[in-house]
Amino acid sequence: MxxxxxxxxxxxxxxxxxxxxxxxxxxSPPEIHTYKTRWFILFVLSILILSNSMSRIAFGPVAYTSAAFYETKIEVINWFAIVYMVVGIPSGILATWIMDRIGLRYSLLLSSWLHCVGSVLRVISAIENLGYTESLATVFAGHILSGIAQPFLMFAPTKVAALWFPDNQRALANTIATSSNPLGIMTANILSPVIVKTPKDILTMLIVYACPAVLGAILVSAGVRQSRPSLPPSASAETEPEPFWMGIKKLLSNRQYWLIFLCIGGGIGIYTAITVFLEQMLCPWGYEDFFAGVVCGTCLVLGGVVGGLIAGIIADRTKRFTLISKLSYFFCIGSVAFFTFIHNKRSQEALIALSCALIGFFGLPLFPLGNELVVETTYPVEVATSSGLVFLSGQLQGMLLILVLQKLATPVAPEFANITKCHSSDSSVPPTGGMTKPVPIRDMTISSYALFGYSAFICLIFLVLFRTTYRRRNMEQILxxxxxxxxxxxxxxxxxxxxxxxxxxxxxxxxxxxxxxxxxxxxxxxxxxxxxxxx
Structure with a gap:
């Protein structure tokens, strides 16, 4: 030789x-080795993402009861979720830099403890005898801290998959970690209506949601000892990524990346809006919190987890990320149309639940597949930077959608006022708690039409314009x-x-x-x- x-x-x-x-x-080709530690890191990350998404959506399935407890308007309860997106945008920019310069381990340590403290503050906000102003300020402070932590956690799946997993497991690892986000949403959609029967049950709900946050922070501190393995699991894992600002410059000039930025980010925003407004869309038409949260929320997420795992396995074997993503997007928008035109019809529980399952089945795979497309399109730009900015796009679009859609909501027509189930499944509970006036019920039919229109628009852009070269895969073939x-x-x-x-x-x-x-x-x-x- x-x-x-x-x-x-x-x-x-x-x-x-x-x-x-x-x-x-x-x-010279690097020595390749995989470590069992990768599964522990993936497990801990999944716990943290699940806990964070539970906290974000906790009040959504019981929005009207939460408004009664905190003696505020329903728009303020919606801001509990919106604040994640507001603080997540500047925090996300910081997270991409920290993950690039300091590493995965310290990013997880920082985010886990921020989320842990935020969860404890939310519990404190529900303590009896705390004043109205203090209670609302404390719960918002808790959401802000958890919102700052969210980008660190949501940027991590692609980073963990790239640094710790071989090329034939990356899409699956990405899917498992990313699926923890909708699993957290499903858990909150199930637990919140089950736990909260009266406004005073809000404290119990927040204590339950704080437990996995504390557990995740302890596991990261005790078990995650390094940012990357000693030997790489794949050829591309050894490659030194672009410096941060050079990577940003290359992203700005990459047309295909901006299509992902808009369209995959839009998918994240649409999914976020649906999960926030699901109960508010259904309850005016006689559907109780249990059906909207437990049944529809479970169908939405379980369908998504099944679809995501199937798509991840197929993508790992075929490497047809673009084709699978486009098919998922197309059928997801069809499912959104199905839900839009059936959600305000009475006694259509089976069809509404089916539409939610289809939205999840075809919509959730877009998140992990989108992450893989981002890396393939932008390689060798740092994965936390490229995928993180797409997530920030989703946060920004989700925030704008929530603000616009709640403005488009109209008062429920008088003839439907007697069929609404927007306060509690227990009719013996006064809907207003300590408030002197009832929380007004809103019809979100126009909002749902607007959401479908926006979804169809960005889906069409993705289907027609997106083409890309798999840069990381090509490099690995060359090696x-x-x-x-x-x-x-x-x-x-x-x-x-x-x-x-x-x-x-x-x-x-x-x-x-x-x-x-x-x-x-x-x-x-x-x-x-x-x-x-x-x-």
């Missing part, structure tokens, strides 16, 4: 050059060919093969190929077309 090097056949001393990721071939070449060269040296200057990965003694031509293959080259996505 040394003789081959001395003849100038191939120089393995060159380092990684970000401007031409194809030149990764110039570096695989490099490894095959090195093995072939070792075999030939052992057999004392003479004047062969360079050996191709599929060596033919009658048709030797100079391997030095292979590094010049760019990830956007014609030789990479096999990994170019087409719908």
């Amino acid at each position: 040394n003789n081959l090097k001395n003849r100038g056949c191939c120089d393995t001393s060159q380092g990684i050059k970000h401007d031409d990721p194809g030149e990764e071939m110039e570096k 695989s060919r490099r490894k095959s070449y090195l093995k072939s060269a070792d075999i030939l040296e052992d057999n004392d093969v003479g004047n062969v200057e360079c050996i191709s990965p599929n060596f033919d003694s009658k048709n030797a190929v100079d391997v030095r031509r292979l590094p010049s293959t760019s990830l956007d080259d014609s030789s990479a077309k096999t990994s170019k996505s087409n719908f």
Whole structure:
């Protein structure tokens, strides 16, 4: 092998050059190893994401009862979720930088303890004899701290998958961690209506939701000891990412990335709006909190988890991320249309539950698949930066959708006032708690039409315009060919093969190929077309 090097056949001393990721071939293939620790880190991250999403959506399934407890308007209760998005945008920019410069472990430590303290503050806000102003200020402070933590947690799945998992498990790992977000939503949709029968039960609900936050902070502190493994699980995991600001510059000039930014971020925002308004959309038409929260929320999330796992397994095996994403988006928007036109019809429990299950089944896979598309489209930009900005797009669009949709809501018509179930499934409980006036009930039919229109618009953009080259996958294929070449060269040296200057990965003694031509293959080259996505 040394003789081959001395003849100038191939120089393995060159380092990684970000401007031409194809030149990764110039570096000797890294030693690949996977560690069982990766599953523990994935488990802890999943617990934290689940807990954070539970806290964010906790008041949504019992919005009118929560408004009674805190003696405030329903719009203020909606702000408990909106505040996550408001603080999440500046926090997300900070999170991308911290995760890039300081590492995964310290990002998880910071976010877990922020969320833990926020959860404790929410519990304190519900303590009896706390004044109205103090109670509302304390619960908002708790939401702000958890909202600051959310981007750190939501940016982490792609980072954990890239640093700790081999290439045939990355989409699955991403799906498991990302699915914890809707699982948390489902848990809150189930537990909140079950626990909260009267306004005074809000304290019990918040104590229950604080438990996994405390557990997650303890597990991170005790069990996550390093940001990345000693040996990489894949060839791309060893690659040093772009410096932060250089990565931002490359993202700004990447047209396909901006389509993901708009369309996948829009999918996140739409899903967020549906989960926030689900109870408020259904209860004016005679559907109780239990049906809206437990039944529909469970169908929405369980359908999503099943769909996400199926899509993740298929994507890992076929690598057809774009095709699977487009199909998911198309059928998800069809399911949103189904829900839009059936939700305000009375006694349609089965059809409404089915529509929620279909929205989850086709909608949830967009999150992990979108993360994988982001990395493939922007490689070697730091994954926390590229995927994190898409999540921030989802936060921004979700916040705007919630603000606009609640403005479009109208008072329920008098003829429907007697059928509403918007306060509690227990009719013996006064709907207003300590308030002197009832919380007004709103018809969100126009809001649901607007949500569907926006969903169809960004779906059409994604289906028609999005095309991308799988840059990370191309680089890994090039490194695989490099490894095959090195093995072939070792075999030939052992057999004392003479004047062969360079050996191709599929060596033919009658048709030797100079391997030095292979590094010049760019990830956007014609030789990479096999990994170019087409719908």
